[in-house]
Amino acid sequence: MEYATQGRTGLRVSKLGFGASPLGNEFGETDAAEGERAVHCAIDLGINYFDVAPYYGRTLAETRLGAALAGRRDKVILATKCGRFDINGFDFSAARIHLSIDESLQRLRTDYLDVFLAHDIEFVSETQIVEEAIPAMRSLQRGGKARFIGITGLQLGMLRRVAEAVPVDAILSYCRYNLLITDMDDLLTPFVQRQGIGLINASPLHMGLLTTSGPPPWHPAPAEVKEAGRRIVQLCALRGVPASDLALQFCLQHPYVATTLAGMSTVEQVRQNVAAASRSAGTTLIDELRHLISPVANRSWPTGRQENQDHAS
Amino acid sequence: MPLKLDSHQHFWKYSDAEYGWIDDAALRRDFLPEDLHKELRAAGIDGSITVQARQTIAETEWLLSLAGKYPFLKGVVGWVPLTSPTVEGEIEKFAVNPKLRAVRHVVQDEKDDRYILREDFNAGVALLDKHGLAYDILIFDRHLPYAIQFVDRHPKQRFIVDHIAKPRIRDGVVMPWRDNLREMAQRPNVWCKISGVATEADHKHWTEAQLRFYIDTAIEAFGPKRIMFGSDWPVCLSATTYKNWTDLMHRATEKLSASERAAIFGGTAAEAYRI
Numbered sequence: 001m002e003y004a005t006q007g008r009t010g011l012r013v014s015k016l017g018f019g020a021s022p023l024g025n026e027f028g029e030t031d032a033a034e035g036e037r038a039v040h041c042a043i044d045l046g047i048n049y050f051d052v053a054p055y056y057g058r059t060l061a062e063t064r065l066g067a068a069l070a071g072r073r074d075k076v077i078l079a080t081k082c083g084r085f086d087i088n089g090f091d092f093s094a095a096r097i098h099l100s101i102d103e104s105l106q107r108l109r110t111d112y113l114d115v116f117l118a119h120d121i122e123f124v125s126e127t128q129i130v131e132e133a134i135p136a137m138r139s140l141q142r143g144g145k146a147r148f149i150g151i152t153g154l155q156l157g158m159l160r161r162v163a164e165a166v167p168v169d170a171i172l173s174y175c176r177y178n179l180l181i182t183d184m185d186d187l188l189t190p191f192v193q194r195q196g197i198g199l200i201n202a203s204p205l206h207m208g209l210l211t212t213s214g215p216p217p218w219h220p221a222p223a224e225v226k227e228a229g230r231r232i233v234q235l236c237a238l239r240g241v242p243a244s245d246l247a248l249q250f251c252l253q254h255p256y257v258a259t260t261l262a263g264m265s266t267v268e269q270v271r272q273n274v275a276a277a278s279r280s281a282g283t284t285l286i287d288e289l290r291h292l293i294s295p296v297a298n299r300s301w302p303t304g305r306q307e308n309q310d311h312a313s
Numbered sequence: 314m315p316l317k318l319d320s321h322q323h324f325w326k327y328s329d330a331e332y333g334w335i336d337d338a339a340l341r342r343d344f345l346p347e348d349l350h351k352e353l354r355a356a357g358i359d360g361s362i363t364v365q366a367r368q369t370i371a372e373t374e375w376l377l378s379l380a381g382k383y384p385f386l387k388g389v390v391g392w393v394p395l396t397s398p399t400v401e402g403e404i405e406k407f408a409v410n411p412k413l414r415a416v417r418h419v420v421q422d423e424k425d426d427r428y429i430l431r432e433d434f435n436a437g438v439a440l441l442d443k444h445g446l447a448y449d450i451l452i453f454d455r456h457l458p459y460a461i462q463f464v465d466r467h468p469k470q471r472f473i474v475d476h477i478a479k480p481r482i483r484d485g486v487v488m489p490w491r492d493n494l495r496e497m498a499q500r501p502n503v504w505c506k507i508s509g510v511a512t513e514a515d516h517k518h519w520t521e522a523q524l525r526f527y528i529d530t531a532i533e534a535f536g537p538k539r540i541m542f543g544s545d546w547p548v549c550l551s552a553t554t555y556k557n558w559t560d561l562m563h564r565a566t567e568k569l570s571a572s573e574r575a576a577i578f579g580g581t582a583a584e585a586y587r588i
Binding site (some may be wrong): 007008010054063128134135137138139141142143144147149150165166167168169170197198203249 | 324397453482484485486487488517518520522523524525526527529564568
């Protein structure tokens with residue numbers, strides 16, 4: 001496993017990170033015991049970065065990850081989130097954030113987080129994130145409950161504006177840098193690199209879209225993007241390369257992102273992802289795929305409040 | 314090669330009576346030129362500007378006597394009773410010593426947030442320029458609007474804002490500090506010290522990106538040619554080490570040009586304090 005330093009946090013993180021949202025059944029029913037074995041296998045194979053959220057499985061993912069990490073907490077860098085608790089359940093008030101971290105710590109069976117992120121910030125006002133949520137998270141950091149704090153979201157402009165308005169240690173961006181889309185590098189990467197902010201990239205498979213089984217029913221991508229995903233999967237199959245391997249390798253080549261989060265819930269997925277991460281992708285096939293989907297490249301979708309969107313829609 | 318300077322450090326012979334404000338047990342001991350000299354040599358810094366910690370005439374006399382003895386002490390920011398009708402006599406007495414480069418009053422600890430606008434205080438400050446002395450502004454972020462009005466009353470006076478005006482880093486608060494600092498930076502007769510930053514964050518749990526945000530804001534506001542590096546040693550030891558702080562400042566300025574870095578690490582201080 002390769003490791004890299006996550007911005008100025010100084011955290012040495014495995015380039016492949018464990019995304020724990022599948023442990024909360026976000027991408028279909030998963031087996032709790034198998035999920036636990038997957039976590040143990042990941043640690044044994046050198047993965048040290050684990051990302052979860054109270055939102056995933058409405059606390060189920062945290063509960064399962066916490067159980068799996070019992071006795072292994074000191075081997076991992078653990079990140080969870082706050083502010084999003086349900087599909088339409090958001091609360092970034094200082095009081096809820098203080099409560100949320102205690103609940104998360106209890107489920108995760110630990111007394112501190114390495115990284116604590118405000119989850120999907122575009123669903124509330126920028127002012128509340130800057131003036132209430134981040135100061136509340138800093139006060140928790142001061143108390144030693146979280147070593148580093150940051151923000152997550154789909155809307156890159158808002159992530160950047162918040163980080164320009166108030167200091168953050170890390171930013172998690174998802175579905176904005178993978179085989180189907182790379183506008184993270186236009187809108188966010190140069191800024192975070194200049195500031196030394198840790199950058200975490202998630203959803204190398206575009207939330208399940210680059211898999212043979214296809215995206216979950218709730219997937220918000222426009223139809224033409226889903227179609228492009230199918231074509232990538234088909235072409236990769238023709239060339240005898242699993243699309244998911246290639247998609248992961250593409251993300252792992254990013255020069256500044258220290259850790260790329262891939263969702264995993266089985267030992268088989270862990271082994272496959274770790275094996276894929278140990279090889280580098282053939283650039284010719286990547287170029288071919290990027291060309292194939294170029295008509296729909298860089299198409300995202302609206303999330304959250306109108307005023308927080310990257311593109312007027 | 315311009316000198317590499319630490320624009321802000323203190324000395325003391327610790328006593329409870331005189332240094333009651335020091336709440337960190339690790340700082341309740343003597344910090345003297347020999348101690349600093351080791352840190353400077355290890356960090357590759359040629360000299361420093363030593364700044365008053367006690368508000369007494371004796372403090373100014375003591376720092377000047379140290380500066381006479383130790384050539385690496387390039388200048389002294391002393392204290393004189395600026396609100397006293399007899400302050401000019403004190404200034405004249407001290408100003409013959411070329412090592413006295415500025416004076417400072419601990420405005421941040423005054424009960425009256427508008428202390429810096431007091432008539433008697435301003436009458437004292439109005440005497441400094443003709444004696445070739447700068448004035449160090451030691452305030453918290455909440456005092457910035459008053460400090461701007463104060464500066465506007467003395468357009469020819471050289472001012473140095475200490476510790477980037479002490480934003481509330483530990484509370485994650487940026488505004489209105491940032492707007493006010495940028496407004497202050499509009500005045501060409503004001504310089505700014507990047508010092509005392511780690512101690513405004515949580516001493517145990519600060520992060521580099523957190524400090525960098527405030528450092529970058531100050532550099533952007535004033536430009537590298539009006540920014541000076543300072544350690545605030547030994548006060549900084551509550552939150553960092555001399556080496557960690559200088560290393561962090563080197564990283565924070567690594568993207569700047571060589572002449573800009575030279576300014577921050579000495580040139581600016583030499584210009585602002587006329588060293």
